[in-house]
Amino acid sequence: MADQIIICRCEDVTKEEIQKLIADGAHTLDEIKRLTRCGMGPCQGRTCQPLIAREVAAATGQKMAEIKLPTFRPPVIPLKLGALAGGGEKDA
Amino acid sequence: MLNFDVLIIGGGVTGCSIAYHLAKSGCTRVALLEKGYLTSGATGRCGAGFRQQWGTRTNCLLAKHAVAKLEQLAEELDYPGGVEIKQEGYLILAYTPKMEAQFKKNLALQKSLGIGARWVTPREAREIVPFLNTGGLLGATFYEKDGHANPFKVTDAYARAARRLGVEIHTYTPVQDIRLDGGIKTVVTPAGDFRAPVLVDAAGGHAAGIGRLVGLDLPVQAERHQILVTEPVEPALGPMVMCFYHNIYCQQSPHGSFIMGLGDPNEPRGYNTGSSWQFLMQMAEKAVRLLPVLKNARVVRQWAGVYDMSPDRQPVLGEVPELPGFYVAAGFSGHGFMIAPMTGQLMAECILGKPTSLPIDMFSLSRFSTGELFIEPSVV
Ligand SMILES: Cc1cc2nc3c(=O)[nH]c(=O)nc-3n(C[C@H](O)[C@H](O)[C@H](O)COP(=O)(O)OP(=O)(O)OC[C@H]3O[C@@H](n4cnc5c(N)ncnc54)[C@H](O)[C@@H]3O)c2cc1C
Ligand code: FES
Numbered sequence: 001m002a003d004q005i006i007i008c009r010c011e012d013v014t015k016e017e018i019q020k021l022i023a024d025g026a027h028t029l030d031e032i033k034r035l036t037r038c039g040m041g042p043c044q045g046r047t048c049q050p051l052i053a054r055e056v057a058a059a060t061g062q063k064m065a066e067i068k069l070p071t072f073r074p075p076v077i078p079l080k081l082g083a084l085a086g087g088g089e090k091d092a
Numbered sequence: 093m094l095n096f097d098v099l100i101i102g103g104g105v106t107g108c109s110i111a112y113h114l115a116k117s118g119c120t121r122v123a124l125l126e127k128g129y130l131t132s133g134a135t136g137r138c139g140a141g142f143r144q145q146w147g148t149r150t151n152c153l154l155a156k157h158a159v160a161k162l163e164q165l166a167e168e169l170d171y172p173g174g175v176e177i178k179q180e181g182y183l184i185l186a187y188t189p190k191m192e193a194q195f196k197k198n199l200a201l202q203k204s205l206g207i208g209a210r211w212v213t214p215r216e217a218r219e220i221v222p223f224l225n226t227g228g229l230l231g232a233t234f235y236e237k238d239g240h241a242n243p244f245k246v247t248d249a250y251a252r253a254a255r256r257l258g259v260e261i262h263t264y265t266p267v268q269d270i271r272l273d274g275g276i277k278t279v280v281t282p283a284g285d286f287r288a289p290v291l292v293d294a295a296g297g298h299a300a301g302i303g304r305l306v307g308l309d310l311p312v313q314a315e316r317h318q319i320l321v322t323e324p325v326e327p328a329l330g331p332m333v334m335c336f337y338h339n340i341y342c343q344q345s346p347h348g349s350f351i352m353g354l355g356d357p358n359e360p361r362g363y364n365t366g367s368s369w370q371f372l373m374q375m376a377e378k379a380v381r382l383l384p385v386l387k388n389a390r391v392v393r394q395w396a397g398v399y400d401m402s403p404d405r406q407p408v409l410g411e412v413p414e415l416p417g418f419y420v421a422a423g424f425s426g427h428g429f430m431i432a433p434m435t436g437q438l439m440a441e442c443i444l445g446k447p448t449s450l451p452i453d454m455f456s457l458s459r460f461s462t463g464e465l466f467i468e469p470s471v472v
Contacts, residue, residue, distance in 0.1 A: 031129045034136055034244040037347070042323050042392055073393045074367050078323055082387025084376035 008048035010041020102294035104135035109436025115257035127266035137397025142430035147470035161433035180330035182238035209235035299422030324348030
């Protein structure tokens with residue numbers, strides 16, 4: 001049961017799935033993000049990335065500080081397209 | 093010193109597809125060198141759409157065969173979760189009489205090649221995309237077998253299958269230099285030297301940089317393209333909506349998020365992959381006007397990648413005549429994902445000295461010196 005723990009609640013990814021990928025050779029957060037969507041949810045990984053980093057560290061013997069975080073991409077909070085469009089220039 | 097039959101530089105969808113197709117044909121002493129992780133270049137940043145609605149025979153056939161391979165990919169490569177293919181069509185919008193005339197010409201060509209795209213009126217377009225703003229629209233072309241797939245999974249599927257067949261894939265291994273000693277190429281990386289008689293440059297936006305290491309002037313330049321994704325919502329948009337007039341495309345992934353991008357005619361050439369606020373506003377403006385229902389969708393992430401642009405916006409494929417054993421598969425100019433299954437097959441055939449399943453002479457590097465450019469009327 002312990003492995004059914006959800007690590008990424010935005011994208012519904014379990015600890016077991018993450019551990020399997022790491023065992024399969026995905027040793028960076030960038031790779032794990034792209035294969036599982038962990039970090040691509042509305043919170044953009046604020047919740048799950050540190051937890052995944054801990055799994056990578058535990059599996060590979062790296063220190064947490066050595067694990068590179070994926071690039072944080074804008075916008076910082078989800079923005080409605082309608083609100084953004086309102087502020088844009090009009091064009092033909 | 094590690095010896096191979098073929099070395100591939102670049103771990104995007106192109107390099108991984110070539111690696112797999114070589115190994116499948118029995119050429120398994122292959123190593124692929126990638127400076128970051130697999131898909132860290134354009135592949136992992138792309139819209140990942142595929143369409144068979146092209147304006148030249150060559151591209152129609154290339155795309156048609158590639159899509160047929162993509163449909164079977166998960167099975168062929170034994171990739172259990174699948175590659176998230178969605179085939180609900182491309183709707184390509186026409187706003188000017190000139191576009192309409194060109195699209196109708198394309199349709200006739202496509203029909204002759206067994207691609208069943210059709211002309212739809214604005215009303216019919218609204219039946220396909222109920223919330224489409226049809227203001228100013230003259231009509232559109234639609235083909236339901238076009239669609240998109242997950243680029244990470246497609247690449248991962250090729251890479252895993254290649255590995256199972258014996259290919260070595262070295263990630264985080266940047267190529268720093270190349271030495272030509274007779275027929276043998278020595279590739280220098282921080283992880284040591286790799287040697288092989290055959291070298292494939294599949295380095296995407298960096299292909300010209302690899303070319304320079306062997307004194308080759310490859311006319312492939314990087315050009316930034318920005319893109320964004322929204323939070324997932326209920327399925328609402330079946331097809332990819334594409335508009336050459338406003339220079340935008342928008343699709344909803346099987347996961348529910350909307351993915352959209354635009355081409356900026358003023359984008360300078362270069363390796364900038366930063367995201368701009370201006371793109372966000374412009375994209376929002378155009379997308380909401382075309383598909384008003386999007387106004388409530390929330391953008392969660394924007395990013396950018398580079399197109400590897402060639403002078404005629406068509407790839408360079410094949411061996412470089414002055415450099416025997418040096419092959420190029422680059423210059424995809426924004427549509428390399430969709431043809432990658434065929435790029436891999438054709439490049440493997442060409443490297444192994446077999447007849448290619450489709451002609452590729454028109455993609456040779458020499459076209460830029462002879463002036464026989466490949467003109468495709470239907471590109472973004
Ligand atoms: C925003 C955007 C949207 C797109 N939308 C679509 C679409 O809808 N449909 C479509 O078909 N195409 C699309 N494309 C284009 C598509 O992404 C590319 O044509 C395709 O991914 C090219 O794959 P590739 O493997 O040739 O190149 P890349 O994926 O760029 O791979 C090249 C690899 O080479 C590596 N490399 C570079 N230099 C070195 C070195 N010195 N040593 C080792 N490795 C090195 C890079 O790290 C990179 O991983 C889009 C592109 C962008 C940017
Ligand atoms: S918890 Fe993983 S993206 Fe939000």
